[in-house]
Amino acid sequence: MDKKKLIEQIDIERLYQHILNIEGVRHPIDNPDLLDAVADYLIYEFEEYGLKVNEHIFELDGFDQKFRNIEGLIDKGSDKELLVTAHYDTVSVSPGANDNGSGIAGMLEIARVLAKADIDTNVRFIGFTLEESHPQQDKKIRELMEESGLVDDELRFSTYHSIKHLEILDVLREEYLVQGKTVKESWQLAIGNIAEQLTEKEKQYIDSLQKLYENVTRTNWVGGSICIGSSKWLEKNKHNKQKILGVFNLEEIGYSSEKKYSQQYPAGIDPERYPSYKVDIENRVGNFVGIFADKYSKSIAQAFCEQCKIKDIDLPFHSLEVPLNYEEISQQIIDLLRSDHSSFWKEQVPAISITDTFEFRYPYYHTSADISDYLDFEFMTKIVKATLATVISLA
Ligand SMILES: [Zn+2]
Structure with missing residues (x-):
């Protein structure tokens, strides 16, 4: 051939x-x-x-x-x-x-x-x-967004403050993760870093997000998320x-x-x-x-x-x-x-x-x-x- x-x-x-x-x-x-x-x-x-x-x-x-x-x-x-x-x-x-x-x-x-x-x-x-991504997690996130009171009808965050701080949270979480922290530690450390700047509603939303990922580890992330x-x-x-x-x-x-x-x-x-x-x-x-x-x-x-x-x-x-x-x-x-x-x-x-x-x-x-x-x-x-x-x- x-x-x-x-x-x-x-x-x-x-x-x-x-x-x-x-x-x-x-x-x-x-x-x-x-x-x-x-x-x-x-x-x-x-x-x-x-x-x-x-x-x-x-x-x-x-x-x-x-x-x-x-x-x-x-x-x-x-x-x-x-x-x-x-x-x-x-x-x-x-x-x-x-x-x-x-x-x-x-x-x-x-x-x-x-x-x-x-x-x-x-x-x-x-x-x-x-x-x-996992459709069940995607669906849950959408529900949490709706319940949070932070988004409009099209699931857009209503304030720049929310979008900005969620972005910072993501960046921090990612940094901790690549440093070798566990998924759970990365969430906690990232939240700790910006907690003082968050509104009550934002805090609640982020807490519920963290709970959603409670059972995700570095190892079961593939196949889990x-x-x-x-x-x-x-x-x-x-x-x-x-x-x-x-x-x-x-x-x-x-x-x-x-x-x-x-x-x-x-x-x-x-x-x-x-x-x-x-x-x-x-x-x-x-x-x-x-x-x-x-x-x-x-x-x-x-x-x-x-x-x-x-x-x-x-x-x-x-x-x-x-x-x-x-x-x-x-x-x-x-x-x-x-x-x-x-x-x-x-x-x-x-x-x-x-x-x-x-x-x-x-x-x-x-x-x-x-x-x-x-x-x-x-x-x-x-x-x-x-x-x-x-x-x-x-x-
Ligand atoms: Zn791809």
């Missing part, structure tokens, strides 16, 4: 069209219709390419709708599989062109090209739902985990910048320590693909890096291969857990996230400005080609 010929078939125009087709809020409460329509879109596309489609459906108390992870399988009759995954939901305000329309577009393009390829190993594509779809999928497929050779999770692959200081790194990461290729670390230029790997995923990370260097791709990369397991990462570098690869890390299945590093680079992360206009489709195409080339090299 000619790898070069296959990667040439990755079509930038198709990537663009996929993103246009699914761009828009895809949130279980704010826009369940589009969330559902995109699940149907995945089924339609997988069937078009000749893949075997399976829907993994689950329900959540308090919700009438069903939640769906959509699988497309290239079935070669092998007892081994490679997975290519991406989540298709968004946060409530965001049209999610980059997060994660880009990952979905990439996954579909790889499926289309690979479906015609001569490979030995099964390849399973999964569009995960509910990566961003984020990555709900992939966690449910793993619950169901745990017994089969031995057959998964590796997972390639595409998580925001659309943004790059040639500007100095456009790149930041998660707390706890010394960028100099990790393998990179054509990255200007000193000037913090954000023009590379980032890779998140745990101690069990080093070899698939390296397989990906090798493909980035081939002449037809030539994609700068920075591979954050940390020699730690899930538990240790959740204590030390919690930001590395932020996508569906972490559900696999929990089960010691080799998995990497392939990413533009989200808000460590992308200014429109989780905002209503996450639109296709800002995306770099040439960069995205290279990432998709490198992912396809890696899957071919292992399949």
Whole structure:
């Protein structure tokens, strides 16, 4: 099989069209219709390419709708599989062109090209739902907001004072969390810092928010507050985990910048320590693909890096291969857990996230400005080609 010929078939125009087709809020409460329509879109596309489609459906108390992870399988009759995954939901305000329309577009393009390829190993594509948040928590937060008397009919905070102080609370909480404090301690310390400046109503609201997150820890955060779809999928497929050779999770692959200081790194990461290729670390230029790997995923990370260097791709990369397991990462570098690869890390299945590093680079992360206009489709195409080339090299 000619790898070069296959990667040439990755079509930038198709990537663009996929993103246009699914761009828009895809949130279980704010826009369940589009969330559902995109699940149907995945089924339609997988069937078009000749893949075997399976829907993994689950329900959540308090919700009438069903939640769906959509699988497309290239079935070669092998007892081994490679997975290519991406989540298709968004946060409530965001049209999610980059997060994660880009990952979905990439996954579909790889499926289309690979479906015609001569490979030995099964390849399973999964569009995960509910990566961003837990709908039950989202719903509860809305109820608390309404009860608090702090918001108007559209759930907008009525005073600048409230919005400002909740923002400060979030920043402080995040700081304590990356310093290694527990979720509970981070809440308490952050609240302690600003308590004197809060009104009675604000205090009550924040107390009830804290209670809502009472049982969330650094470790059960994945599956408890984020990555709900992939966690449910793993619950169901745990017994089969031995057959998964590796997972390639595409998580925001659309943004790059040639500007100095456009790149930041998660707390706890010394960028100099990790393998990179054509990255200007000193000037913090954000023009590379980032890779998140745990101690069990080093070899698939390296397989990906090798493909980035081939002449037809030539994609700068920075591979954050940390020699730690899930538990240790959740204590030390919690930001590395932020996508569906972490559900696999929990089960010691080799998995990497392939990413533009989200808000460590992308200014429109989780905002209503996450639109296709800002995306770099040439960069995205290279990432998709490198992912396809890696899957071919292992399949
Ligand atoms: Zn995402």
